[in-house]
Amino acid sequence: MKIRTKSIIMICAGFSILSLILTVTLHSIITKSYSDLEIKISSEHVERVLNQIDQELSNLEATAYDWSIWDDTFYFVQNKNEEYIQRNLQYESLEEIAVNFMVFYNNTDVLIYNITYDFEQEKEVCLPNNFFHMLLTIKITY
Numbered sequence: 001m002k003i004r005t006k007s008i009i010m011i012c013a014g015f016s017i018l019s020l021i022l023t024v025t026l027h028s029i030i031t032k033s034y035s036d037l038e039i040k041i042s043s044e045h046v047e048r049v050l051n052q053i054d055q056e057l058s059n060l061e062a063t064a065y066d067w068s069i070w071d072d073t074f075y076f077v078q079n080k081n082e083e084y085i086q087r088n089l090q091y092e093s094l095e096e097i098a099v100n101f102m103v104f105y106n107n108t109d110v111l112i113y114n115i116t117y118d119f120e121q122e123k124e125v126c127l128p129n130n131f132f133h134m135l136l137t138i139k140i141t142y
Contacts, residue, residue, distance in 0.1 A: 060099070063099070072084055076104070076112075078106075089115050094115065094117050100118065101114065101116035102114065103132070103135060105135075114132075
């Protein structure tokens with residue numbers, strides 16, 4: 001074998017080994033960097049979603065509190081007056097405060113009234129009975 005051929009083979013082998021080492025090294029560095037970046041971005045998105053949920057919950061709690069301390073609501077729960085329903089519990093009222101349903105219980109956990117509306121389908125819907133049972137297990141007091 002000529003020295004020229006040996007030199008070309010050695011140079012090609014050297015470049016191949018160097019390329020292989022460089023590829024493996026860069027691949028591990030880049031993969032780790034992208035993996036870290038993906039975890040960071042995912043964590044930021046999850047944090048943003050959790051903050052949004054906390055904000056929505058805070059808004060809902062404020063709305064529930066506002067309605068719960070209202071004298072008209074207190075009297076409605078006591079005597080289930082139809083005028084209160086006509087003035088305050090229409091679908092537009094739910095839409096204004098951005099809730100799909102409202103449920104009224106008295107102090108002895110008796111369901112007084114509920115209203116549920118699906119704004120996407122634009123129709124009244126019924127909640128399953130086990131939903132009302134679940135609500136009784138959650139005690140929220142204001």
